[in-house]
Amino acid sequence: MDLISGLQEVTRRMLVARGVRSSMVDVAGQRLHHYELKGSGKGPPVLLVHGLGGTANGFARIFFGLAKRFERVLAVDLPGHGFSPEYCLGPTCVRGQYNMLVEYCRKVVGGPSFVVGNSLGGALSVQLAAEHPELVKALGLVAPAGADVGHEHFVEVLQAMDVRTAEQSRALTRRLFHRPPMVMMLLADMVRGIYSTPAVKALSEDALATREYLKPEVLQALSMPVLFVWGGSEKLLPRQSLDFFRSHLPAHSRVRVVERFGHIPQVERPNELLSELVQFADASGL
Template sequence: MISAIAITQTPKTWNWKGHNITYQQAGETGAAVVLVHGFGASWGHWRKNLPVLGESFRCYAIDLIGFGGSDKPQPSAEIKYTFETWGEQLADFCREVVGSPAFLIGNSIGCIVVMQTAVDHPELALGVAAINCSVRLLHDRKRVTLPWYRNYGSLVMQQVLGNRQIGSFFFKQIAKPKVVRKILLQAYRHPEAVTDELIDILMKPAQDKGAASVFLAFTRYSQGPLPEDLLPRLTCPTVLLWGTEDPWEPVAMGRELAAISTVDEFVALEGLGHCPQDEAPEIVNPILLKWIQQHQ
């Protein structure tokens, strides 16, 4: 049984561009490791990984601006909820808090963030590990390959959500424990991993001022980089881990990404869903430990 960091343990705070950013840390020695959550999640999604990795390394889990306990400012010219913004945040975090280059590990959209950071600031990336990377099927460049009704439907939905009143109402309808649990039970293959604690981790930030605006800004974000744009530009060791039963990011698309020459290894996680690090940390942690040890 893996001992998780107590979610009630007070996280640390770092000020970035005048905004408070929360993060958690485990371990004081060894190579640096930074963990980056997916959409709607937070550092707490790594609570089962932090203490294990922290036994051997300096391990950090950060809340991207707009998520978790971090500030959620209204989208503006200064803060746009894009991968370029989050990539800069992560780079500055490595410089100012970590104080060194780090192994960058992400889940879902967090994978795009760590790739963006490694492309823009290669001197800060000791390696990139992507766990069930978001393939961004609703990106403008990918929607044209969808059946017309799905393409049209997604465009209409984005336009509708652009109305602030409708968008806020929609957010309130999905930001409910029963709805979140139902979504997680789709994403996880092991239903016992969908605990009340996990629901609380995801629900608490949704009550914060600005949470709805961040959610709506990202749901309308159909531009920016795709993983196939960033992966070929990586110059550090790169591994892809993929739950084979992910209903959102098909493993077949993960295998296509693995064919890119800069990807050193592809690890299929049989029978796991979209968030294997939380669903089966007893499987994922040893893989990450071995990979970091090989490349430190």
């Protein structure tokens, strides 16, 4: 077991010790790992969806705060991420991951939920809300990917995530955070393993080949409450992504640009992200 895998397992065991259920579920022929925490709040279930190369563990520090406000908190490891085994549906890898998310919502979540997606998870969550609004009571987008801002920008992002040297690993780590924790910089070279898995490579290659981006009309048609959170210190996605979402999200959306948020605030500033999510839920009557 390598160091990153060991740290992931330590996090899992700590969550389980605090009452979070960690289990494998069968979804459309694929085994998926997920977390579930029973909440004490009256809000709907919350589903947390990570990004490319991320894991459900990335949301660990907001589980318990969300559980005070909502009835259930769920976080799933997408195929080939975290503790979920590798799986990719041939040339339509991104669509395959999306289909798994849809079936997970149907089989495991079992009803409309507050879906919160980060990065690639944000793009998948938008598509989920657009195609299956019966599964999404409200939508939270945290530095979502998928904006149609020109293929050259998309290629630059994927190139930044194609890490092959220690220096490239450190450069990517700096782009993910407002201010990278020292421990993350010391472990930055381990990022190479995270972003070189078969799932990450297949997803990147598929995205480059298909050039499928979120369409303005898809965003404009979203009828449920929508929260959009962008980091004032976002360094991975291009600034044009913020402009794209601002221009095309429906007028009822709550758009927040938060200072000192980087690309993964659930890891770096969990309390502040939790506050954004709860304030949105309160204002939306969830």
